[in-house]
Amino acid sequence: MQLADSVEVNEQGHLLIGGVDAVKLAEKYGTPLIAYDVRKIKKQIRGFKQAFEDAGVKYMVSYASKAFSALAMYQLINKYGLGCDIVSGGELYAALKGGMPPERIEFHGNNKLQDELEMAVDEKIGTIVVDNFREIKLLDHILRRKHANIGVVLRVTPGIEAETHQYIMTGQSNSKFGFDIRSGQAEEALQQLMKNPRMNLMGIHCHIGSQIFAVNGFLMAAEKLVEVLADWKKRFGYEADVLNLGGGFGIRYNDFDQPLPAEEFVSAIVERVKELVAKYELKMPEIIIEPGRAMVGEAATTLYTIGSRKDVDGVCHFLAVDGGMGDNIRPALYDAHYEAYLADRPNALREQMVTVVGKYCESGDVLVHDCALPNTKPGDILAMPSTGAYGYTMASNYNRNPRPAVVFCEDGKSRLVVRRETYADMMACELGLED
Numbered sequence: 001m002q003l004a005d006s007v008e009v010n011e012q013g014h015l016l017i018g019g020v021d022a023v024k025l026a027e028k029y030g031t032p033l034i035a036y037d038v039r040k041i042k043k044q045i046r047g048f049k050q051a052f053e054d055a056g057v058k059y060m061v062s063y064a065s066k067a068f069s070a071l072a073m074y075q076l077i078n079k080y081g082l083g084c085d086i087v088s089g090g091e092l093y094a095a096l097k098g099g100m101p102p103e104r105i106e107f108h109g110n111n112k113l114q115d116e117l118e119m120a121v122d123e124k125i126g127t128i129v130v131d132n133f134r135e136i137k138l139l140d141h142i143l144r145r146k147h148a149n150i151g152v153v154l155r156v157t158p159g160i161e162a163e164t165h166q167y168i169m170t171g172q173s174n175s176k177f178g179f180d181i182r183s184g185q186a187e188e189a190l191q192q193l194m195k196n197p198r199m200n201l202m203g204i205h206c207h208i209g210s211q212i213f214a215v216n217g218f219l220m221a222a223e224k225l226v227e228v229l230a231d232w233k234k235r236f237g238y239e240a241d242v243l244n245l246g247g248g249f250g251i252r253y254n255d256f257d258q259p260l261p262a263e264e265f266v267s268a269i270v271e272r273v274k275e276l277v278a279k280y281e282l283k284m285p286e287i288i289i290e291p292g293r294a295m296v297g298e299a300a301t302t303l304y305t306i307g308s309r310k311d312v313d314g315v316c317h318f319l320a321v322d323g324g325m326g327d328n329i330r331p332a333l334y335d336a337h338y339e340a341y342l343a344d345r346p347n348a349l350r351e352q353m354v355t356v357v358g359k360y361c362e363s364g365d366v367l368v369h370d371c372a373l374p375n376t377k378p379g380d381i382l383a384m385p386s387t388g389a390y391g392y393t394m395a396s397n398y399n400r401n402p403r404p405a406v407v408f409c410e411d412g413k414s415r416l417v418v419r420r421e422t423y424a425d426m427m428a429c430e431l432g433l434e435d
Protein backbone atom coordinates (compact mmCIF):
# COMPACT_ATOMS: atom_id res chain seq x y z
CA MET A 1 0.00 0.00 0.00
CA GLN A 2 1.12 3.48 -0.85
CA LEU A 3 0.44 6.34 1.50
CA ALA A 4 -1.50 9.24 -0.01
CA ASP A 5 0.80 12.01 -1.25
CA SER A 6 -0.59 14.36 1.35
CA VAL A 7 0.58 12.30 4.35
CA GLU A 8 3.08 14.45 6.21
CA VAL A 9 5.48 13.37 8.96
CA ASN A 10 7.69 15.30 11.39
CA GLU A 11 11.37 14.75 12.19
CA GLN A 12 10.43 11.93 14.60
CA GLY A 13 8.59 10.22 11.77
CA HIS A 14 5.22 10.83 13.44
CA LEU A 15 2.15 11.58 11.37
CA LEU A 16 1.30 15.28 11.18
CA ILE A 17 -2.28 16.52 10.90
CA GLY A 18 -2.46 20.22 10.07
CA GLY A 19 1.12 20.45 11.28
CA VAL A 20 0.30 18.83 14.65
CA ASP A 21 1.88 15.57 15.82
CA ALA A 22 -0.93 12.96 15.75
CA VAL A 23 0.56 11.08 18.74
CA LYS A 24 0.39 14.30 20.77
CA LEU A 25 -3.18 14.90 19.62
CA ALA A 26 -4.17 11.47 20.91
CA GLU A 27 -2.42 12.18 24.24
CA LYS A 28 -4.03 15.59 24.64
CA TYR A 29 -7.62 14.87 23.59
CA GLY A 30 -7.90 11.09 24.00
CA THR A 31 -9.19 8.65 21.38
CA PRO A 32 -11.19 8.03 19.30
CA LEU A 33 -10.50 11.47 17.94
CA ILE A 34 -11.48 12.93 14.58
CA ALA A 35 -8.76 15.37 13.58
CA TYR A 36 -9.29 17.72 10.63
CA ASP A 37 -6.51 19.39 8.70
CA VAL A 38 -8.28 22.71 8.05
CA ARG A 39 -5.99 23.61 5.16
CA LYS A 40 -7.39 20.66 3.23
CA ILE A 41 -10.94 21.93 3.66
CA LYS A 42 -9.88 25.41 2.57
CA LYS A 43 -8.10 23.96 -0.48
CA GLN A 44 -11.30 22.26 -1.58
CA ILE A 45 -13.38 25.37 -0.98
CA ARG A 46 -10.99 27.40 -3.13
CA GLY A 47 -10.82 24.65 -5.77
CA PHE A 48 -14.58 24.46 -6.25
CA LYS A 49 -14.91 28.25 -6.35
CA GLN A 50 -11.91 28.99 -8.53
CA ALA A 51 -13.08 27.16 -11.65
CA PHE A 52 -16.37 29.09 -11.57
CA GLU A 53 -14.51 32.36 -11.03
CA ASP A 54 -12.20 31.60 -13.94
CA ALA A 55 -15.16 30.85 -16.19
CA GLY A 56 -16.82 34.11 -15.16
CA VAL A 57 -20.25 32.57 -14.61
CA LYS A 58 -22.82 33.12 -11.88
CA TYR A 59 -22.57 30.28 -9.36
CA MET A 60 -23.02 29.10 -5.83
CA VAL A 61 -21.08 26.38 -4.07
CA SER A 62 -23.58 25.03 -1.59
CA TYR A 63 -21.87 22.76 0.91
CA ALA A 64 -23.94 19.60 1.60
CA SER A 65 -23.72 19.90 5.33
CA LYS A 66 -24.92 16.34 6.06
CA ALA A 67 -21.30 15.36 5.36
CA PHE A 68 -20.11 17.16 8.50
CA SER A 69 -22.50 19.55 10.19
CA ALA A 70 -20.47 20.85 13.14
CA LEU A 71 -20.96 24.46 14.18
CA ALA A 72 -17.31 25.15 13.33
CA MET A 73 -17.87 23.92 9.79
CA TYR A 74 -20.83 26.24 9.16
CA GLN A 75 -18.74 29.09 10.59
CA LEU A 76 -15.86 28.21 8.29
CA ILE A 77 -17.88 27.97 5.07
CA ASN A 78 -19.72 31.16 5.90
CA LYS A 79 -16.38 33.01 5.96
CA TYR A 80 -15.81 31.87 2.38
CA GLY A 81 -19.25 32.96 1.17
CA LEU A 82 -20.47 29.43 0.51
CA GLY A 83 -24.10 28.39 0.70
CA CYS A 84 -25.27 25.23 2.40
CA ASP A 85 -27.68 22.42 1.79
CA ILE A 86 -29.60 21.19 4.82
CA VAL A 87 -31.97 18.23 5.06
CA SER A 88 -33.66 18.62 8.43
CA GLY A 89 -34.79 21.12 11.03
CA GLY A 90 -31.77 20.07 13.06
CA GLU A 91 -29.32 20.95 10.30
CA LEU A 92 -31.18 24.22 9.70
CA TYR A 93 -30.91 25.05 13.40
CA ALA A 94 -27.18 24.28 13.40
CA ALA A 95 -26.57 26.27 10.19
CA LEU A 96 -28.29 29.32 11.65
CA LYS A 97 -26.39 28.93 14.93
CA GLY A 98 -23.23 28.85 12.82
CA GLY A 99 -24.17 32.24 11.37
CA MET A 100 -25.17 31.09 7.89
CA PRO A 101 -27.21 33.81 6.18
CA PRO A 102 -30.71 32.30 5.62
CA GLU A 103 -30.76 33.35 1.97
CA ARG A 104 -27.79 31.07 1.28
CA ILE A 105 -29.50 28.00 2.75
CA GLU A 106 -31.32 25.43 0.61
CA PHE A 107 -33.58 22.81 2.14
CA HIS A 108 -33.61 19.29 0.68
CA GLY A 109 -35.50 16.14 1.62
CA ASN A 110 -38.06 13.66 0.39
CA ASN A 111 -40.34 13.99 3.43
CA LYS A 112 -39.93 17.43 4.92
CA LEU A 113 -42.09 17.71 8.00
CA GLN A 114 -44.64 20.45 8.53
CA ASP A 115 -42.67 21.84 11.48
CA GLU A 116 -39.48 21.87 9.44
CA LEU A 117 -41.12 23.69 6.52
CA GLU A 118 -42.65 26.21 8.93
CA MET A 119 -39.24 26.83 10.44
CA ALA A 120 -37.72 27.32 6.97
CA VAL A 121 -40.44 29.81 6.03
CA ASP A 122 -40.17 31.67 9.36
CA GLU A 123 -36.40 31.90 8.99
CA LYS A 124 -36.82 33.12 5.39
CA ILE A 125 -34.33 30.68 3.92
CA GLY A 126 -33.35 31.14 0.27
CA THR A 127 -34.61 27.93 -1.31
CA ILE A 128 -36.80 24.94 -0.71
CA VAL A 129 -35.82 22.16 -3.09
CA VAL A 130 -39.30 20.80 -3.73
CA ASP A 131 -39.29 17.02 -3.90
CA ASN A 132 -42.87 15.72 -4.25
CA PHE A 133 -46.54 16.66 -4.70
CA ARG A 134 -47.44 16.40 -1.03
CA GLU A 135 -44.70 18.88 -0.22
CA ILE A 136 -46.09 21.39 -2.74
CA LYS A 137 -49.47 21.21 -1.00
CA LEU A 138 -48.04 21.38 2.49
CA LEU A 139 -45.78 24.32 1.64
CA ASP A 140 -48.59 26.15 -0.12
CA HIS A 141 -50.79 25.74 2.94
CA ILE A 142 -48.05 27.14 5.22
CA LEU A 143 -47.30 30.07 2.91
CA ARG A 144 -50.98 31.01 2.67
CA ARG A 145 -51.40 30.89 6.43
CA LYS A 146 -48.28 32.97 7.02
CA HIS A 147 -48.87 35.34 4.08
CA ALA A 148 -45.35 34.52 2.96
CA ASN A 149 -43.42 33.75 -0.22
CA ILE A 150 -40.39 31.57 -0.78
CA GLY A 151 -37.93 30.59 -3.52
CA VAL A 152 -38.25 27.01 -4.75
CA VAL A 153 -36.25 24.73 -7.00
CA LEU A 154 -37.74 21.62 -8.57
CA ARG A 155 -35.84 18.42 -7.92
CA VAL A 156 -36.00 15.98 -10.81
CA THR A 157 -34.64 12.47 -11.30
CA PRO A 158 -33.00 12.48 -14.69
CA GLY A 159 -32.92 8.68 -15.12
CA ILE A 160 -29.13 8.41 -14.89
CA GLU A 161 -27.45 5.53 -13.10
CA ALA A 162 -24.23 6.76 -11.54
CA GLU A 163 -21.39 4.27 -11.14
CA THR A 164 -21.40 3.93 -7.37
CA HIS A 165 -22.79 1.83 -4.50
CA GLN A 166 -26.53 1.25 -5.01
CA TYR A 167 -27.33 2.76 -1.61
CA ILE A 168 -25.84 6.09 -2.68
CA MET A 169 -27.27 6.33 -6.21
CA THR A 170 -30.02 8.89 -6.48
CA GLY A 171 -30.40 9.91 -10.14
CA GLN A 172 -32.15 6.80 -11.44
CA SER A 173 -35.91 6.72 -12.06
CA ASN A 174 -36.67 4.44 -9.11
CA SER A 175 -34.94 6.75 -6.61
CA LYS A 176 -37.07 7.88 -3.67
CA PHE A 177 -36.03 11.49 -4.34
CA GLY A 178 -37.53 14.04 -6.71
CA PHE A 179 -39.98 14.14 -9.59
CA ASP A 180 -39.47 11.63 -12.36
CA ILE A 181 -38.95 13.19 -15.77
CA ARG A 182 -39.89 10.26 -18.00
CA SER A 183 -43.33 9.66 -16.51
CA GLY A 184 -44.33 13.32 -16.79
CA GLN A 185 -44.32 13.99 -13.02
CA ALA A 186 -41.70 16.71 -13.32
CA GLU A 187 -43.78 18.51 -15.93
CA GLU A 188 -46.90 18.29 -13.77
CA ALA A 189 -44.94 19.74 -10.83
CA LEU A 190 -43.62 22.54 -13.04
CA GLN A 191 -47.15 23.55 -13.98
CA GLN A 192 -48.29 23.55 -10.36
CA LEU A 193 -45.32 25.68 -9.29
CA MET A 194 -45.60 28.13 -12.19
CA LYS A 195 -49.21 28.82 -11.19
CA ASN A 196 -48.41 29.32 -7.53
CA PRO A 197 -47.97 33.02 -6.66
CA ARG A 198 -46.39 32.21 -3.27
CA MET A 199 -43.59 30.08 -4.68
CA ASN A 200 -40.94 31.68 -6.83
CA LEU A 201 -39.73 28.86 -9.10
CA MET A 202 -36.04 29.58 -9.55
CA GLY A 203 -34.98 26.51 -11.49
CA ILE A 204 -34.31 22.78 -11.40
CA HIS A 205 -32.09 20.41 -9.46
CA CYS A 206 -30.76 16.91 -9.76
CA HIS A 207 -28.28 14.86 -7.77
CA ILE A 208 -27.10 11.69 -9.46
CA GLY A 209 -25.39 10.00 -6.52
CA SER A 210 -22.33 10.07 -4.35
CA GLN A 211 -18.63 9.10 -4.53
CA ILE A 212 -18.53 9.52 -8.32
CA PHE A 213 -15.17 9.74 -10.10
CA ALA A 214 -16.15 10.25 -13.72
CA VAL A 215 -17.21 13.67 -14.85
CA ASN A 216 -19.35 12.04 -17.51
CA GLY A 217 -22.32 11.39 -15.20
CA PHE A 218 -22.47 15.11 -14.37
CA LEU A 219 -22.24 16.05 -18.06
CA MET A 220 -25.07 13.65 -18.90
CA ALA A 221 -27.14 15.12 -16.10
CA ALA A 222 -26.45 18.66 -17.33
CA GLU A 223 -27.45 17.60 -20.85
CA LYS A 224 -30.66 16.01 -19.66
CA LEU A 225 -31.64 19.00 -17.52
CA VAL A 226 -30.86 21.61 -20.16
CA GLU A 227 -32.83 19.58 -22.75
CA VAL A 228 -35.75 19.52 -20.34
CA LEU A 229 -35.45 23.28 -19.82
CA ALA A 230 -35.38 23.87 -23.59
CA ASP A 231 -38.54 21.80 -23.91
CA TRP A 232 -40.24 23.66 -21.02
CA LYS A 233 -39.33 27.00 -22.56
CA LYS A 234 -40.93 25.99 -25.85
CA ARG A 235 -44.04 24.46 -24.38
CA PHE A 236 -44.65 26.46 -21.20
CA GLY A 237 -42.60 29.62 -21.69
CA TYR A 238 -40.59 28.75 -18.59
CA GLU A 239 -36.93 29.85 -18.31
CA ALA A 240 -34.83 28.81 -15.33
CA ASP A 241 -32.55 31.16 -13.41
CA VAL A 242 -30.87 28.29 -11.55
CA LEU A 243 -29.42 24.97 -12.64
CA ASN A 244 -28.41 22.89 -9.62
CA LEU A 245 -26.44 19.76 -10.46
CA GLY A 246 -26.08 18.47 -6.89
CA GLY A 247 -22.99 16.94 -5.31
CA GLY A 248 -21.36 13.53 -5.38
CA PHE A 249 -17.74 14.35 -6.28
CA GLY A 250 -15.59 11.38 -5.31
CA ILE A 251 -12.65 11.32 -2.92
CA ARG A 252 -9.68 9.08 -2.17
CA TYR A 253 -10.34 6.51 0.54
CA ASN A 254 -7.71 4.03 -0.68
CA ASP A 255 -5.25 3.29 -3.49
CA PHE A 256 -8.00 2.33 -5.93
CA ASP A 257 -9.72 5.69 -5.74
CA GLN A 258 -8.51 8.29 -8.19
CA PRO A 259 -10.58 11.43 -7.77
CA LEU A 260 -10.37 14.43 -10.06
CA PRO A 261 -9.40 17.78 -8.60
CA ALA A 262 -12.43 19.96 -7.79
CA GLU A 263 -11.41 22.45 -10.50
CA GLU A 264 -11.55 19.79 -13.23
CA PHE A 265 -15.05 18.67 -12.34
CA VAL A 266 -16.30 22.23 -12.24
CA SER A 267 -14.65 23.46 -15.42
CA ALA A 268 -15.94 20.47 -17.42
CA ILE A 269 -19.46 21.06 -16.10
CA VAL A 270 -19.40 24.81 -16.77
CA GLU A 271 -18.07 24.32 -20.28
CA ARG A 272 -20.79 21.80 -21.12
CA VAL A 273 -23.57 23.95 -19.68
CA LYS A 274 -22.33 26.93 -21.70
CA GLU A 275 -22.38 24.85 -24.93
CA LEU A 276 -25.85 23.48 -24.21
CA VAL A 277 -27.31 26.84 -23.31
CA ALA A 278 -25.95 28.30 -26.56
CA LYS A 279 -27.26 25.33 -28.55
CA TYR A 280 -30.81 25.68 -27.19
CA GLU A 281 -30.71 29.49 -27.10
CA LEU A 282 -31.44 29.70 -23.38
CA LYS A 283 -30.21 32.30 -20.94
CA MET A 284 -27.19 31.19 -18.93
CA PRO A 285 -28.47 30.08 -15.51
CA GLU A 286 -26.66 30.38 -12.21
CA ILE A 287 -24.94 27.02 -11.70
CA ILE A 288 -25.13 25.52 -8.22
CA ILE A 289 -23.21 22.49 -7.02
CA GLU A 290 -23.52 20.77 -3.65
CA PRO A 291 -20.26 19.04 -2.71
CA GLY A 292 -20.32 17.41 0.70
CA ARG A 293 -17.87 14.53 0.86
CA ALA A 294 -15.30 16.24 -1.39
CA MET A 295 -15.25 19.29 0.86
CA VAL A 296 -14.36 17.49 4.09
CA GLY A 297 -13.77 13.77 3.49
CA GLU A 298 -10.03 13.71 2.94
CA ALA A 299 -9.44 16.45 5.49
CA ALA A 300 -9.92 14.27 8.57
CA THR A 301 -8.07 11.34 10.09
CA THR A 302 -9.56 9.36 12.94
CA LEU A 303 -7.15 8.33 15.67
CA TYR A 304 -7.86 5.20 17.68
CA THR A 305 -5.96 3.40 20.42
CA ILE A 306 -5.17 -0.23 19.71
CA GLY A 307 -6.33 -2.66 22.41
CA SER A 308 -6.86 -6.39 22.26
CA ARG A 309 -6.26 -8.83 19.45
CA LYS A 310 -7.41 -12.29 18.46
CA ASP A 311 -5.37 -14.60 16.25
CA VAL A 312 -6.42 -18.01 15.04
CA ASP A 313 -3.72 -19.27 12.70
CA GLY A 314 -4.94 -19.61 9.17
CA VAL A 315 -8.37 -18.30 10.18
CA CYS A 316 -8.33 -14.73 11.47
CA HIS A 317 -6.21 -11.92 12.86
CA PHE A 318 -8.40 -9.32 14.54
CA LEU A 319 -6.92 -6.12 15.90
CA ALA A 320 -9.38 -4.16 18.04
CA VAL A 321 -9.51 -0.39 18.58
CA ASP A 322 -11.43 1.80 21.01
CA GLY A 323 -14.02 3.00 18.47
CA GLY A 324 -15.72 1.32 15.55
CA MET A 325 -19.10 1.31 13.84
CA GLY A 326 -20.43 3.94 16.25
CA ASP A 327 -18.05 6.57 14.87
CA ASN A 328 -17.75 5.17 11.35
CA ILE A 329 -20.65 3.10 10.07
CA ARG A 330 -19.53 3.34 6.43
CA PRO A 331 -17.60 0.04 6.20
CA ALA A 332 -20.56 -1.86 7.69
CA LEU A 333 -23.17 0.04 5.69
CA TYR A 334 -21.54 0.39 2.28
CA ASP A 335 -18.65 -2.05 2.47
CA ALA A 336 -16.45 1.06 2.26
CA HIS A 337 -12.72 0.36 2.11
CA TYR A 338 -10.40 2.50 4.17
CA GLU A 339 -6.67 2.44 4.86
CA ALA A 340 -4.91 2.67 8.19
CA TYR A 341 -1.38 3.19 9.48
CA LEU A 342 0.34 3.82 12.77
CA ALA A 343 0.51 7.41 13.94
CA ASP A 344 4.07 7.10 15.28
CA ARG A 345 5.49 5.32 12.20
CA PRO A 346 3.21 5.67 9.16
CA ASN A 347 6.04 4.68 6.84
CA ALA A 348 7.22 1.60 8.77
CA LEU A 349 7.44 -1.76 7.06
CA ARG A 350 4.08 -3.54 7.13
CA GLU A 351 4.76 -7.02 8.45
CA GLN A 352 1.30 -8.32 9.19
CA MET A 353 -2.16 -8.46 7.67
CA VAL A 354 -5.03 -7.87 10.10
CA THR A 355 -8.70 -7.05 10.20
CA VAL A 356 -9.20 -3.86 12.19
CA VAL A 357 -12.36 -4.22 14.27
CA GLY A 358 -14.13 -1.97 16.73
CA LYS A 359 -15.41 -2.53 20.27
CA TYR A 360 -19.12 -2.79 19.42
CA CYS A 361 -21.15 -5.89 20.10
CA GLU A 362 -21.55 -6.79 16.42
CA SER A 363 -19.54 -9.13 14.22
CA GLY A 364 -20.01 -6.63 11.39
CA ASP A 365 -18.16 -3.99 13.39
CA VAL A 366 -15.17 -3.96 11.04
CA LEU A 367 -13.28 -0.77 10.20
CA VAL A 368 -10.62 -2.07 7.79
CA HIS A 369 -10.52 -5.48 6.11
CA ASP A 370 -7.11 -6.79 5.00
CA CYS A 371 -5.11 -4.06 6.62
CA ALA A 372 -1.33 -4.31 6.26
CA LEU A 373 0.36 -2.90 9.36
CA PRO A 374 3.71 -3.07 11.14
CA ASN A 375 3.71 -5.21 14.27
CA THR A 376 1.68 -3.45 16.93
CA LYS A 377 1.25 -3.42 20.67
CA PRO A 378 -1.66 -2.30 22.83
CA GLY A 379 -1.57 1.47 23.23
CA ASP A 380 -0.30 2.18 19.72
CA ILE A 381 -2.29 4.86 17.91
CA LEU A 382 -3.94 3.77 14.69
CA ALA A 383 -4.69 6.51 12.16
CA MET A 384 -7.51 6.03 9.67
CA PRO A 385 -7.48 8.74 6.99
CA SER A 386 -10.33 10.11 4.85
CA THR A 387 -12.88 9.94 7.64
CA GLY A 388 -14.05 13.55 7.44
CA ALA A 389 -17.36 12.95 5.66
CA TYR A 390 -20.34 10.99 6.95
CA GLY A 391 -18.37 9.74 9.94
CA TYR A 392 -19.27 12.03 12.82
CA THR A 393 -22.63 12.92 11.26
CA MET A 394 -23.64 9.26 11.00
CA ALA A 395 -22.22 8.40 14.41
CA SER A 396 -24.39 6.72 17.03
CA ASN A 397 -24.37 5.92 20.72
CA TYR A 398 -24.78 2.20 20.08
CA ASN A 399 -23.79 0.20 23.16
CA ARG A 400 -23.82 3.59 24.93
CA ASN A 401 -20.42 4.46 23.64
CA PRO A 402 -19.93 8.25 23.60
CA ARG A 403 -19.40 9.99 20.27
CA PRO A 404 -15.76 11.03 19.75
CA ALA A 405 -14.24 14.48 20.06
CA VAL A 406 -13.39 16.53 16.96
CA VAL A 407 -10.41 18.85 16.58
CA PHE A 408 -9.45 21.33 13.88
CA CYS A 409 -5.70 21.49 13.22
CA GLU A 410 -3.93 24.17 11.26
CA ASP A 411 -0.42 25.64 11.19
CA GLY A 412 0.75 23.41 14.00
CA LYS A 413 -2.11 24.31 16.37
CA SER A 414 -5.12 22.28 17.38
CA ARG A 415 -8.49 23.44 18.58
CA LEU A 416 -11.26 21.33 20.07
CA VAL A 417 -14.43 22.05 18.06
CA VAL A 418 -16.67 19.25 19.33
CA ARG A 419 -16.01 17.88 22.78
CA ARG A 420 -16.25 14.17 23.49
CA GLU A 421 -19.67 13.09 24.74
CA THR A 422 -19.90 12.03 28.35
CA TYR A 423 -21.94 9.24 29.87
CA ALA A 424 -24.12 11.98 31.38
CA ASP A 425 -24.71 13.53 27.91
CA MET A 426 -26.01 10.20 26.76
CA MET A 427 -28.54 10.13 29.64
CA ALA A 428 -29.68 13.74 29.07
CA CYS A 429 -33.03 12.80 27.46
CA GLU A 430 -33.83 9.98 29.87
CA LEU A 431 -36.76 10.55 32.23
CA GLY A 432 -36.91 7.07 33.71
CA LEU A 433 -39.82 5.82 35.76
CA GLU A 434 -39.47 7.92 38.91
CA ASP A 435 -41.53 11.14 39.33
Ligand SMILES: Cc1ncc(COP(=O)(O)O)c(C=O)c1O
Binds near residue numbers: 064067108211246294
Ligand atom coordinates in the same frame (compact mmCIF):
# COMPACT_ATOMS: atom_id res chain seq x y z
C1 LIG B 1 -29.22 16.46 -2.83
C2 LIG B 1 -27.83 16.15 -2.42
N1 LIG B 1 -26.88 17.07 -2.64
C3 LIG B 1 -25.60 16.86 -2.26
C4 LIG B 1 -25.23 15.69 -1.67
C5 LIG B 1 -23.80 15.54 -1.27
O1 LIG B 1 -23.21 14.46 -1.82
P1 LIG B 1 -21.64 14.26 -1.64
O2 LIG B 1 -21.36 14.30 -0.21
O3 LIG B 1 -21.39 12.94 -2.25
O4 LIG B 1 -21.00 15.37 -2.38
C6 LIG B 1 -26.18 14.69 -1.43
C7 LIG B 1 -25.81 13.40 -0.84
O5 LIG B 1 -25.62 12.44 -1.55
C8 LIG B 1 -27.53 14.93 -1.81
O6 LIG B 1 -28.46 14.03 -1.59
Ligand SMILES: N[C@@H](CCCC[NH3+])C(=O)O
Binds near residue numbers: 066168211389390
Ligand atom coordinates in the same frame (compact mmCIF):
# COMPACT_ATOMS: atom_id res chain seq x y z
N1 LIG C 1 -23.83 8.92 3.73
C1 LIG C 1 -23.36 8.41 2.51
C2 LIG C 1 -23.71 9.13 1.28
C3 LIG C 1 -25.12 9.54 1.14
C4 LIG C 1 -25.16 11.00 1.02
C5 LIG C 1 -26.51 11.61 1.10
N2 LIG C 1 -27.35 11.52 -0.07
C6 LIG C 1 -21.90 8.03 2.60
O1 LIG C 1 -21.35 7.97 3.63
O2 LIG C 1 -21.26 7.75 1.64
